[in-house]
Amino acid sequence: MAGATGRMGRAVRAAAGATPGLQLTALFDQGEGEGLVPRDEALAAADVVVDFTSSAASAELARLCAARGGPRLVIGSTGFTPKEGAEVETAAERIAIVKSGNFSLGVNVLLGLARHAAALLAADAYDAEILEAHHRRKVDAPSGTALMLGEAVAAGRGVSLAEHAVRARDGLTGPRGEGEIGFAVLRGGGVVGEHSVTFAAEDELITLAHSARDRSLFARGALAAARWVAERPPGLYDMQQVLGFQV
Numbered sequence: 359m360a361g362a363t364g365r366m367g368r369a370v371r372a373a374a375g376a377t378p379g380l381q382l383t384a385l386f387d388q389g390e391g392e393g394l395v396p397r398d399e400a401l402a403a404a405d406v407v408v409d410f411t412s413s414a415a416s417a418e419l420a421r422l423c424a425a426r427g428g429p430r431l432v433i434g435s436t437g438f439t440p441k442e443g444a445e446v447e448t449a450a451e452r453i454a455i456v457k458s459g460n461f462s463l464g465v466n467v468l469l470g471l472a473r474h475a476a477a478l479l480a481a482d483a484y485d486a487e488i489l490e491a492h493h494r495r496k497v498d499a500p501s502g503t504a505l506m507l508g509e510a511v512a513a514g515r516g517v518s519l520a521e522h523a524v525r526a527r528d529g530l531t532g533p534r535g536e537g538e539i540g541f542a543v544l545r546g547g548g549v550v551g552e553h554s555v556t557f558a559a560e561d562e563l564i565t566l567a568h569s570a571r572d573r574s575l576f577a578r579g580a581l582a583a584a585r586w587v588a589e590r591p592p593g594l595y596d597m598q599q600v601l602g603f604q605v
Contacts, residue, residue, distance in 0.1 A: 359408050360419060362394060363387045366410035366434060366573060373577040379585060401429060406584040410434040417442040420449035430590070432583045433457040434576070437498030450594035456587045458597040459502025461579025465553065466597050468568045469510045472555045475566065476514025481537040484557040486511050491544035491552040499543045500525060503553050508539050511555065
Protein backbone atom coordinates (compact mmCIF):
# COMPACT_ATOMS: atom_id res chain seq x y z
CA MET A 359 0.00 0.00 0.00
CA ALA A 360 1.43 3.35 -1.11
CA GLY A 361 0.10 6.44 0.62
CA ALA A 362 -0.79 4.21 3.56
CA THR A 363 -1.38 7.05 6.05
CA GLY A 364 -3.74 9.06 3.82
CA ARG A 365 -7.53 8.98 3.92
CA MET A 366 -7.85 6.46 1.08
CA GLY A 367 -4.80 4.56 2.31
CA ARG A 368 -6.46 4.01 5.66
CA ALA A 369 -9.70 2.93 3.97
CA VAL A 370 -7.87 0.37 1.82
CA ARG A 371 -6.01 -0.96 4.85
CA ALA A 372 -9.30 -1.43 6.71
CA ALA A 373 -10.91 -3.22 3.77
CA ALA A 374 -7.94 -5.47 2.99
CA GLY A 375 -8.49 -7.73 5.98
CA ALA A 376 -12.01 -8.52 4.79
CA THR A 377 -11.00 -9.35 1.21
CA PRO A 378 -10.41 -13.08 0.58
CA GLY A 379 -7.27 -13.98 -1.33
CA LEU A 380 -5.34 -10.84 -0.39
CA GLN A 381 -2.56 -10.33 2.10
CA LEU A 382 -1.42 -6.85 3.09
CA THR A 383 2.35 -7.33 3.07
CA ALA A 384 3.79 -3.82 3.49
CA LEU A 385 2.88 -0.16 3.99
CA PHE A 386 4.85 2.86 2.87
CA ASP A 387 4.37 6.59 2.67
CA GLN A 388 6.29 9.83 2.94
CA GLY A 389 7.96 10.37 6.30
CA GLU A 390 7.75 7.96 9.20
CA GLY A 391 4.88 6.22 10.91
CA GLU A 392 3.89 3.11 12.78
CA GLY A 393 4.06 0.03 10.59
CA LEU A 394 5.67 1.81 7.64
CA VAL A 395 8.66 0.31 5.83
CA PRO A 396 11.03 1.79 3.23
CA ARG A 397 9.62 1.88 -0.30
CA ASP A 398 12.18 -0.55 -1.77
CA GLU A 399 11.43 -3.08 0.98
CA ALA A 400 7.69 -2.80 0.29
CA LEU A 401 8.12 -3.25 -3.47
CA ALA A 402 10.26 -6.34 -2.94
CA ALA A 403 7.52 -7.89 -0.78
CA ALA A 404 4.51 -7.15 -2.99
CA ASP A 405 2.88 -8.65 -6.08
CA VAL A 406 0.64 -5.58 -6.50
CA VAL A 407 0.88 -2.07 -5.04
CA VAL A 408 -2.30 -0.09 -4.44
CA ASP A 409 -1.35 3.58 -4.77
CA PHE A 410 -3.41 6.55 -3.58
CA THR A 411 -0.81 9.31 -3.35
CA SER A 412 -0.37 12.16 -5.85
CA SER A 413 0.05 12.30 -9.60
CA ALA A 414 3.77 13.07 -9.32
CA ALA A 415 4.39 10.32 -6.76
CA SER A 416 2.40 7.81 -8.81
CA ALA A 417 4.33 8.60 -11.99
CA GLU A 418 7.61 8.15 -10.10
CA LEU A 419 6.39 4.87 -8.60
CA ALA A 420 5.33 3.62 -12.04
CA ARG A 421 8.79 4.38 -13.46
CA LEU A 422 10.46 2.57 -10.56
CA CYS A 423 8.25 -0.51 -10.75
CA ALA A 424 8.72 -0.72 -14.53
CA ALA A 425 12.49 -0.55 -14.13
CA ARG A 426 12.34 -3.37 -11.58
CA GLY A 427 9.95 -5.46 -13.68
CA GLY A 428 7.28 -5.27 -10.98
CA PRO A 429 5.24 -5.23 -8.86
CA ARG A 430 2.04 -4.44 -10.74
CA LEU A 431 0.14 -1.26 -9.84
CA VAL A 432 -3.36 -0.07 -9.04
CA ILE A 433 -3.28 3.75 -9.27
CA GLY A 434 -6.06 5.87 -7.81
CA SER A 435 -4.27 9.23 -7.90
CA THR A 436 -5.78 11.97 -10.07
CA GLY A 437 -4.72 15.30 -11.54
CA PHE A 438 -2.01 13.91 -13.85
CA THR A 439 -0.20 16.33 -16.12
CA PRO A 440 0.30 15.17 -19.72
CA LYS A 441 3.94 14.37 -18.89
CA GLU A 442 3.00 12.32 -15.82
CA GLY A 443 0.30 10.49 -17.74
CA ALA A 444 2.78 9.64 -20.48
CA GLU A 445 5.20 8.27 -17.89
CA VAL A 446 2.53 5.90 -16.57
CA GLU A 447 1.70 4.79 -20.12
CA THR A 448 5.39 4.08 -20.77
CA ALA A 449 5.65 2.06 -17.55
CA ALA A 450 2.61 0.02 -18.62
CA GLU A 451 4.63 -1.32 -21.54
CA ARG A 452 6.59 -3.35 -18.97
CA ILE A 453 4.13 -3.98 -16.13
CA ALA A 454 0.36 -4.29 -15.73
CA ILE A 455 -1.27 -1.13 -14.34
CA VAL A 456 -4.90 -0.38 -13.49
CA LYS A 457 -5.36 3.41 -13.44
CA SER A 458 -8.74 4.92 -12.69
CA GLY A 459 -10.18 8.16 -11.41
CA ASN A 460 -12.88 6.17 -9.59
CA PHE A 461 -13.10 2.58 -8.37
CA SER A 462 -16.84 2.57 -7.62
CA LEU A 463 -19.09 0.08 -9.43
CA GLY A 464 -21.85 2.68 -9.49
CA VAL A 465 -19.68 5.39 -11.05
CA ASN A 466 -18.52 3.02 -13.75
CA VAL A 467 -22.16 2.21 -14.54
CA LEU A 468 -22.79 5.98 -14.63
CA LEU A 469 -20.01 6.39 -17.21
CA GLY A 470 -21.75 3.96 -19.53
CA LEU A 471 -25.10 5.65 -19.06
CA ALA A 472 -23.61 9.08 -19.73
CA ARG A 473 -21.99 7.91 -22.93
CA HIS A 474 -25.20 6.28 -24.14
CA ALA A 475 -27.32 9.32 -23.28
CA ALA A 476 -24.90 11.64 -25.06
CA ALA A 477 -25.18 9.53 -28.19
CA LEU A 478 -28.97 9.76 -28.11
CA LEU A 479 -29.41 13.43 -27.13
CA ALA A 480 -28.28 15.74 -29.92
CA ALA A 481 -25.70 18.33 -28.90
CA ASP A 482 -27.56 21.12 -30.70
CA ALA A 483 -30.63 20.52 -28.51
CA TYR A 484 -29.20 19.25 -25.21
CA ASP A 485 -26.46 21.11 -23.33
CA ALA A 486 -24.19 18.88 -21.22
CA GLU A 487 -23.05 20.01 -17.77
CA ILE A 488 -21.01 18.00 -15.26
CA LEU A 489 -21.12 18.93 -11.57
CA GLU A 490 -18.81 17.49 -8.93
CA ALA A 491 -18.36 18.14 -5.20
CA HIS A 492 -15.61 16.97 -2.86
CA HIS A 493 -14.12 17.68 0.57
CA ARG A 494 -12.02 20.75 1.21
CA ARG A 495 -8.75 18.78 1.17
CA LYS A 496 -8.97 17.67 -2.47
CA VAL A 497 -6.18 19.37 -4.44
CA ASP A 498 -7.19 18.89 -8.10
CA ALA A 499 -10.19 20.11 -10.06
CA PRO A 500 -12.20 19.02 -11.90
CA SER A 501 -12.01 15.62 -10.23
CA GLY A 502 -10.71 12.62 -12.11
CA THR A 503 -14.23 11.20 -12.13
CA ALA A 504 -15.67 14.41 -13.58
CA LEU A 505 -13.12 14.27 -16.38
CA MET A 506 -14.00 10.62 -17.00
CA LEU A 507 -17.65 11.66 -17.30
CA GLY A 508 -16.63 14.41 -19.71
CA GLU A 509 -14.76 11.87 -21.82
CA ALA A 510 -17.82 9.61 -21.77
CA VAL A 511 -20.07 12.44 -23.02
CA ALA A 512 -17.53 13.40 -25.68
CA ALA A 513 -17.22 9.79 -26.82
CA GLY A 514 -20.99 9.48 -27.07
CA ARG A 515 -21.06 12.57 -29.27
CA GLY A 516 -18.03 11.49 -31.30
CA VAL A 517 -15.99 14.58 -30.43
CA SER A 518 -12.82 15.47 -28.54
CA LEU A 519 -13.30 16.58 -24.92
CA ALA A 520 -10.23 18.81 -25.15
CA GLU A 521 -11.89 20.80 -27.93
CA HIS A 522 -15.31 21.11 -26.25
CA ALA A 523 -14.67 21.31 -22.50
CA VAL A 524 -15.46 24.53 -20.63
CA ARG A 525 -13.94 24.28 -17.16
CA ALA A 526 -14.69 27.76 -15.83
CA ARG A 527 -17.04 30.66 -16.43
CA ASP A 528 -16.49 34.12 -15.00
CA GLY A 529 -17.62 37.59 -15.99
CA LEU A 530 -19.30 38.39 -19.28
CA THR A 531 -18.85 35.06 -20.97
CA GLY A 532 -21.52 35.52 -23.62
CA PRO A 533 -24.08 32.85 -24.52
CA ARG A 534 -23.21 29.20 -24.21
CA GLY A 535 -21.61 27.70 -27.32
CA GLU A 536 -23.28 24.79 -29.06
CA GLY A 537 -21.75 21.44 -28.13
CA GLU A 538 -19.88 22.69 -25.07
CA ILE A 539 -19.30 20.21 -22.24
CA GLY A 540 -19.35 22.28 -19.08
CA PHE A 541 -17.80 21.56 -15.67
CA ALA A 542 -18.74 23.00 -12.28
CA VAL A 543 -16.80 22.31 -9.07
CA LEU A 544 -17.72 22.53 -5.39
CA ARG A 545 -15.26 22.10 -2.50
CA GLY A 546 -16.14 22.04 1.18
CA GLY A 547 -16.35 20.16 4.42
CA GLY A 548 -16.06 16.40 4.34
CA VAL A 549 -17.97 15.62 1.14
CA VAL A 550 -16.80 12.17 -0.02
CA GLY A 551 -17.82 12.58 -3.65
CA GLU A 552 -20.85 13.80 -5.62
CA HIS A 553 -21.07 13.65 -9.41
CA SER A 554 -23.83 14.38 -11.88
CA VAL A 555 -24.28 14.83 -15.60
CA THR A 556 -27.18 16.99 -16.74
CA PHE A 557 -28.47 17.19 -20.31
CA ALA A 558 -30.49 20.40 -20.52
CA ALA A 559 -32.92 21.16 -23.35
CA GLU A 560 -35.29 24.10 -23.63
CA ASP A 561 -38.16 22.01 -22.27
CA GLU A 562 -36.62 19.27 -20.11
CA LEU A 563 -33.66 18.29 -17.92
CA ILE A 564 -32.19 14.80 -17.72
CA THR A 565 -29.79 14.24 -14.80
CA LEU A 566 -27.70 11.17 -14.08
CA ALA A 567 -26.07 11.23 -10.65
CA HIS A 568 -23.95 9.29 -8.17
CA SER A 569 -23.33 9.97 -4.47
CA ALA A 570 -20.54 8.32 -2.52
CA ARG A 571 -21.38 7.87 1.15
CA ASP A 572 -18.22 6.18 2.41
CA ARG A 573 -14.66 5.70 1.14
CA SER A 574 -14.92 1.98 1.75
CA LEU A 575 -16.67 1.56 -1.59
CA PHE A 576 -13.60 2.94 -3.40
CA ALA A 577 -11.32 0.78 -1.26
CA ARG A 578 -13.24 -2.38 -2.16
CA GLY A 579 -13.06 -1.49 -5.84
CA ALA A 580 -9.31 -0.86 -5.65
CA LEU A 581 -8.76 -4.22 -3.97
CA ALA A 582 -10.88 -5.95 -6.63
CA ALA A 583 -8.64 -4.28 -9.21
CA ALA A 584 -5.56 -5.56 -7.34
CA ARG A 585 -6.79 -9.15 -7.54
CA TRP A 586 -7.66 -8.71 -11.23
CA VAL A 587 -4.40 -7.08 -12.33
CA ALA A 588 -2.28 -9.70 -10.55
CA GLU A 589 -3.05 -12.09 -13.42
CA ARG A 590 -2.70 -9.63 -16.31
CA PRO A 591 0.14 -9.08 -18.80
CA PRO A 592 1.74 -5.64 -19.19
CA GLY A 593 -0.69 -2.95 -20.27
CA LEU A 594 -2.68 0.04 -19.05
CA TYR A 595 -6.15 -0.96 -17.84
CA ASP A 596 -9.10 0.79 -16.20
CA MET A 597 -12.07 -0.16 -14.03
CA GLN A 598 -14.33 -0.61 -17.03
CA GLN A 599 -12.15 -3.58 -17.94
CA VAL A 600 -11.82 -4.84 -14.36
CA LEU A 601 -15.60 -4.93 -14.06
CA GLY A 602 -16.06 -6.54 -17.47
CA PHE A 603 -17.85 -3.55 -19.01
CA GLN A 604 -15.15 -3.37 -21.70
CA VAL A 605 -12.64 -5.94 -23.00
